[in-house]
Amino acid sequence: MTVNEMMQNMPLTLVNKPKTVSRPINKLFASDLLSHVIGYAEEYDVLITVLNNINVLGVASLLDLSAVIFTHNAKIKPEIIERANDLDLPLFTTPLSTADIVQKIASLG
Amino acid sequence: MNPCLKKTTKHARIHKEFVIERNDIANAGTVASTTKRILKNEGFPSHFIKRVTIGVYEAEINVVIHSYGGTVIFDLNDDNVSLTFEDKGPGIEDIELAKAAGFSTASSYAIENGFGAGMGLPNIEAVSDEMHLTSSKEGTKLCMRFDIGDDHIDS
Ligand SMILES: Nc1ncnc2c1ncn2[C@@H]1O[C@H](COP(=O)(O)OP(=O)(O)O)[C@@H](O)[C@H]1O
Numbered sequence: 304m305t306v307n308e309m310m311q312n313m314p315l316t317l318v319n320k321p322k323t324v325s326r327p328i329n330k331l332f333a334s335d336l337l338s339h340v341i342g343y344a345e346e347y348d349v350l351i352t353v354l355n356n357i358n359v360l361g362v363a364s365l366l367d368l369s370a371v372i373f374t375h376n377a378k379i380k381p382e383i384i385e386r387a388n389d390l391d392l393p394l395f396t397t398p399l400s401t402a403d404i405v406q407k408i409a410s411l412g
Numbered sequence: 413m414n415p416c417l418k419k420t421t422k423h424a425r426i427h428k429e430f431v432i433e434r435n436d437i438a439n440a441g442t443v444a445s446t447t448k449r450i451l452k453n454e455g456f457p458s459h460f461i462k463r464v465t466i467g468v469y470e471a472e473i474n475v476v477i478h479s480y481g482g483t484v485i486f487d488l489n490d491d492n493v494s495l496t497f498e499d500k501g502p503g504i505e506d507i508e509l510a511k512a513a514g515f516s517t518a519s520s521y522a523i524e525n526g527f528g529a530g531m532g533l534p535n536i537e538a539v540s541d542e543m544h545l546t547s548s549k550e551g552t553k554l555c556m557r558f559d560i561g562d563d564h565i566d567s
């Protein structure tokens with residue numbers, strides 16, 4: 304699956320302007336602890352989190368993640384959106400909880 | 413002499429120094445991403461780069477969230493990558509306790525920013541070939557070494 308395929312028919316809003324949404328997805332990685340993310344997430348994972356701060360982007364770019372999804376309708380600050388544009392990293396928000404969006408995306412296969 | 417340096421090490425092929433400011437959470441990760449870029453440019457395999465990056469990131473975050481600020485020395489040597497993190501205090505009271513998985517004194521500010529799982533030092537120990545931690549009220553010194561061509565811890 305690619306980020307683009309994941310976006311289709313999912314309750315996901317793309318909140319920034321990445322140049323591409325065609326990156327492949329390795330797996331979904333849900334965590335709210337950056338030590339877990341840095342230790343266990345892999346290249347091309349999609350991070351699903353309630354953490355809403357600039358460090359998430361630092362970790363995402365260190366690991367070359369494919370996208371980040373902020374759950375529970377997080378309001379994303381302009382500075383975060385700007386940094387994500389610089390990094391060319393797609394950011395999504397969803398009204399769903401972490402568990403619910405993981406389940407929905409996983410059902411895509 | 414850096415206790416994490418092997419005796420075989422001569423001059424560094426690449427030497428870099430960084431300053432880390434206290435509580436500068438917005439720039440936390442700069443040392444790790446610079447390190448990653450250097451190693452990528454040098455053509456190291458991605459699992460080696462990942463090991464180093466994890467160690468550097470965790471050590472960098474610790475200086476940001478637990479200390480009054482400090483410095484980092486990065487050396488790419490012939491057979492290893494070695495880093496030394498030195499800060500200005502307040503130091504670690506009980507080093508063995510600090511190294512235990514899950515132990516954390518992180519502030520609520522750090523926790524809100526996703527840090528403070530108590531996994532940093534255990535992670536550094538796991539990914540490095542040697543980690544050396546000393547501390548007093550005047551400051552903490554943490555060095556770590558990653559041996560090139562030693563890929564046994566492949567995460
Ligand atoms: N540079 C440092 N200065 C002071 N205390 C530190 C430093 N690094 C680590 N510590 C102490 O060791 C504990 C464990 O560190 P770590 O394993 O990285 O977990 P965490 O950073 O999530 O708390 C910290 O909570 C802190 O009490």
Ligand SMILES: [Mg+2]
Pocket residue numbers: 470473474528530531532533
């Ligand atoms: Mg830590």
